[in-house]
Amino acid sequence: MRRKLGILISGRGSNMAALVEAAKAPDCPYEVALVASDKPEAEGLAWAASQGVATFAQSPKGMPKAEYEAKIDTALREAGVEAIALAGYMRLLSDDFVQAWRGRIVNIHPSLLPKYKGLDTHRRALVAGDLVAGCSVHVVTEELDAGEVLGQAEVRIEARDTPETLAERVLGEEHRLYPRVVAQWLAR
Numbered sequence: 001m002r003r004k005l006g007i008l009i010s011g012r013g014s015n016m017a018a019l020v021e022a023a024k025a026p027d028c029p030y031e032v033a034l035v036a037s038d039k040p041e042a043e044g045l046a047w048a049a050s051q052g053v054a055t056f057a058q059s060p061k062g063m064p065k066a067e068y069e070a071k072i073d074t075a076l077r078e079a080g081v082e083a084i085a086l087a088g089y090m091r092l093l094s095d096d097f098v099q100a101w102r103g104r105i106v107n108i109h110p111s112l113l114p115k116y117k118g119l120d121t122h123r124r125a126l127v128a129g130d131l132v133a134g135c136s137v138h139v140v141t142e143e144l145d146a147g148e149v150l151g152q153a154e155v156r157i158e159a160r161d162t163p164e165t166l167a168e169r170v171l172g173e174e175h176r177l178y179p180r181v182v183a184q185w186l187a188r
């Protein structure tokens with residue numbers, strides 16, 4: 001039985017798309033049971049629907065965070081989701097949500113954690129004069145970008161790099177890393 005993965009997105013969802021594409025392989029240990037978003041207009045939602053993947057959108061506007069998260073939680077559970085991958089989901093999950101799904105949420109972050117938690121990672125790597133950047137897949141805990149790192153990919157920083165050119169190369173690695181690490185994580 002393939003494990004049922006739910007993916008949370010807020011925008012273009014290119015990492016979500018990489019996870020969906022990888023799930024087309026017959027030996028992939030997971031299937032994408034739901035793509036959910038806090039942004040009904042998220043580009044990735046329409047793409048996921050075009051691939052025949054179930055989608056769910058709930059704006060958090062005008063409601064308490066707990067109510068918003070309860071709706072997401074219900075949609076995930078109704079879809080039979082066993083594990084969650086965050087893919088450019090731009091909201092902090094509450095401690096209650098993280099505890100309800102403890103050890104069953106992963107995220108992809110565009111830095112070599114524990115370096116550069118939070119935002120603006122590529123500019124910070126360039127300002128620091130780093131020679132290597134990259135991305136990390138980690139378990140989500142109550143503390144931002146601080147859970148166990150399950151896998152990383154490195155990208156060499158070139159002298160002519162800007163945050164944008166670096167982001168583009170790192171994103172390419174994210175698309176290779178995330179499906180591989182999620183598959184290993186769910187197969188264990």
Ligand code: GRF
Nearest residue numbers: 012013014015088108109110
């Ligand atoms: C990626 O850079 C990812 O590392 C970060 O948010 C961005 C999401 O991009 N968590 P996409 O929506 O998957 O294209």
